[in-house]
Amino acid sequence: MTEALVSIEWKNDALILLDQTKLPNEIIYDRYTTIQSVWDAIVTMKVRGAPAIGVAAAYGMYLGIQDVTGSVSELKDTLQKNGEYLATSRPTAVNLFWAIDRMVNCAASLDDDSIEMMKESLLTEAKRIHQEDEDINRQIGEHLLTLLEDGNGILTHCNAGALATSKYGTATSPFYLAKEKGWDLKVYADETRPRLQGSTLTALELHRAGIDVTVITDSMAAMVMSQGKIQAAIVGCDRVAANGDTANKIGTLGVAILAKHYKVPFYIAAPTPTIDMQTANGDTIPIEERNIEEIINSLGKWTAPKDVQAYNPAFDVTPADLITAIVTEKGIVHAPFEENLKKLLN
Numbered sequence: 482m483t484e485a486l487v488s489i490e491w492k493n494d495a496l497i498l499l500d501q502t503k504l505p506n507e508i509i510y511d512r513y514t515t516i517q518s519v520w521d522a523i524v525t526m527k528v529r530g531a532p533a534i535g536v537a538a539a540y541g542m543y544l545g546i547q548d549v550t551g552s553v554s555e556l557k558d559t560l561q562k563n564g565e566y567l568a569t570s571r572p573t574a575v576n577l578f579w580a581i582d583r584m585v586n587c588a589a590s591l592d593d594d595s596i597e598m599m600k601e602s603l604l605t606e607a608k609r610i611h612q613e614d615e616d617i618n619r620q621i622g623e624h625l626l627t628l629l630e631d632g633n634g635i636l637t638h639c640n641a642g643a644l645a646t647s648k649y650g651t652a653t654s655p656f657y658l659a660k661e662k663g664w665d666l667k668v669y670a671d672e673t674r675p676r677l678q679g680s681t682l683t684a685l686e687l688h689r690a691g692i693d694v695t696v697i698t699d700s701m702a703a704m705v706m707s708q709g710k711i712q713a714a715i716v717g718c719d720r721v722a723a724n725g726d727t728a729n730k731i732g733t734l735g736v737a738i739l740a741k742h743y744k745v746p747f748y749i750a751a752p753t754p755t756i757d758m759q760t761a762n763g764d765t766i767p768i769e770e771r772n773i774e775e776i777i778n779s780l781g782k783w784t785a786p787k788d789v790q791a792y793n794p795a796f797d798v799t800p801a802d803l804i805t806a807i808v809t810e811k812g813i814v815h816a817p818f819e820e821n822l823k824k825l826l827n
């Protein structure tokens with residue numbers, strides 16, 4: 482086993498982020514001291530994964546008010562404006578907006594404190610969001626483990642791992658807990674074109690942890706399911722709508738359709754900050770479209786004519802009726818999702 486990679490750390494008054502665009506070949510940590518650099522890290526996916534984006538954004542909101550020296554109301558105004566700016570980085574992962582709101586609401590709740598006291602309270606709130614994420618992920622893993630058995634084959638898509646969060650991951654959390662229990666789970670990781678987070682990130686973190694992981698191309702998912710190798714599919718999420726429709730990395734919908742066909746349980750690992758009860762259903766979840774060169778010039782080699790058209794939605798939406806259960810830190814939610822998510826969250 483090799484030491485676990487840490488995606489996010491607050492150290493010596495700065496945010497330290499592992500540059501995930503360099504993995505698996507280089508392990509490079511960068512130091513961030515401005516909100517602008519955090520915005521760029523989110524846009525360029527140096528830090529990615531809904532929970533990790535939320536934690537990074539919380540620290541970015543704190544970094545953005547360091548230079549405020551005037552009144553308390555000036556600090557609150559700056560925080561509000563910075564939240565609007567940070568919100569332009571990526572549109573789909575609701576954790577970004579959830580973390581921004583947490584920081585703005587934290588400041589709003591601090592009446593007439595001094596500027597320095599408010600800055601201290603905002604750093605405390607960012608650290609709280611960071612620690613909560615770690616606790617949430619372990620609890621999701623414990624609930625997911627009740628749905629699995631020693632020796633199971635599990636298919637996962639993209640990276641909803643420790644690298645997408647502060648620790649453990651969401652979909653990968655049971656793999657780490659299973660190893661602690663001495664179970665022998667066999668993970669099949671979709672490489673997940675075009676960004677390949679499954680092979681560059683999931684395979685990396687699980688392999689380093691000594692967990693049995695096999696990289697497959699996205700197009701092999703059907704075959705491994707048809708061969709009876711998969712007893713469950715577990716994926717992460719970027720936004721769960723009130724009716725259970727779930728946005729996740731592009732290709733997740735295909736995995737869900739295959740799982741239905743092969744009668745494989747399909748689980749969403751969902752921290753409650755990723756559940757957006759303000760969004761009624763999947764039709765209204767904003768889907769990020771990214772640069773088409775991620776497809777036709779991935780890894781710096783043109784694999785299509787340079788002026789060809791391409792379509793690069795970074796996420797798709799899995800309808801609730803393809804989802805077996807949404808597994809949160811507060812418990813396992815089955816259909817009817819709208820009713821049961823409300824019960825879980827209230």
Ligand SMILES: CSC[C@H]1O[C@H](OP(=O)(O)O)[C@H](O)[C@@H]1O
Nearest residue numbers: 529530531641645717718729730
């Ligand atoms: C627990 S990570 C959730 C989610 O985020 C990833 O997207 P991206 O790498 O573009 O930030 C992927 O969809 C994961 O499943």
